Amino acid sequence: MNFNYAQAMKLISKLVLLFAFFSSVDAAENAVESMVGDVFATVNGEVISTAEFHEFLMTGVRQKFYHGKITAEEQAAFRSEMMQSIVDRVLLLQEARKRGIVVKAISLDNEGAQHVAQLKEDAVLDRFKAIKGEAVRVTTQEVKAYYASNAEKFTRPEQVRVSLILLTVPPYAASETWQNRLVEAETITEKLKRGESFASLAIKHSDHESSKAGGDLGFIHAGMLAADVDQLIKDLSPGENAAPIYLLQGVAVFRLEERVKEKLNSYDVVAPRARDLLLRDRREQAWDKLLVQLRAAADIHVGQ
Known part of the structure; x- marks a missing residue:
């Protein structure tokens, strides 16, 4: 592969570093209009014009930096990312054509009709990736090994059953x-503390919708409540009531009813999910490997 990175970075810098001098994406786009007649790169003899790269780049900018502000650090990383992305796209489309992968028809709305060529290419790449993925196979032994080495993905987190009495206060x-x-x-x-029932007091005093169930919120896990409430409950023992705490909605009293420790689900229960996750990983690896092979075999010239 002949990929002249020095020339590539010089040319891309002409485009992307212009963003540093403009306060908006629109201003940057106008600034590069005069450069759209140049050849940006060739990939196995196929030309990528500066106009094509310009459109590709601006689409990426608008999607990733929709706020219109781009820092110097973001520019440096983004220009390299987009350079590689457009070359990879051409390589994959070339390989798809070699393999005879086509999409007969795509449905278009009014907006999509304006970008029919790109949408067809996107559809071809999606089909190519799907076909590549369908060829990936995993054995039961491999799925079991994946399950064993990724226990955290199949472990049910600790759960707690909590009750609540909420006295609401208008903001x-x-x-x-x-x-x-x-x-x-x-x-x-x-x-x-004198032994009155939490459920009875919740029914009588709580303004929360759970009051009808005696304040019972059911089983929840960390992250479902505010961080300070999570910590409060973490420090309780089953059957213990917490001191009143301020919430955005008012003043609350929590009770920990039950704590169920985290548990690794058995393989039989999660086998379908384990297979799906392993297949997903293997398919991504196969796609990445194909890209590496295509790059290594390609004749790529940038900025010439």
Whole structure:
């Protein structure tokens, strides 16, 4: 492969580094209009014009940097990424043609009709990747080995069953209102200490929808509640009530009903998922390997 990176970076820098001097993507796009007549690269004799690269680049910029601001660090990484991406796209389309992969028809809306050539190429690449993936096979032994070496993917996280009494406070309420609700919550916790039923108190006092079920929120796992609530519950033992805590919605009293430790699901239960995950990984590896082979065998000239 003849890939002149020095020339490539010089040419791409002319395009991408212009972004540093403009406050918006639109301004950068206008600045490169005068450069669209040059040859950007050839891939196995097939020309990629600067106009094509310009369109490819600007599409990528608009998708990734939709806010219109591009830092110097982002420019450096992005220009290399787009250079490789457009060359890879041409290599894959060439290989698809060699293999006779075609898409007979695609459905287009009004907007899509304006980009029919690109959409057809996208469809060909999707079909090519699907065909390549269909050729990948995995054995039961390989799936079992994948399951054994990726236990974290098949482990059910720790779960806790929690109950809640929520005394709501309007977000615009004065601090005095919040203080009064806190006093109410503290009164409830005193009743709990004297042995009154959490469920009964939830039915009577809680403003949360779970009140009808005695405040029972069911089983949840870490991340489903706010971080400070997660930590609060983590420090509780089953059957223990927490001190009142402020939430955005008001003042809350939590109770830990039950804690179920994390558990590795048996292979028989997760075998279909393990097979799907392994196939996904193997298919991506096969696609990446094909790209490496195509790059190594290609005659690529950039910026000549």
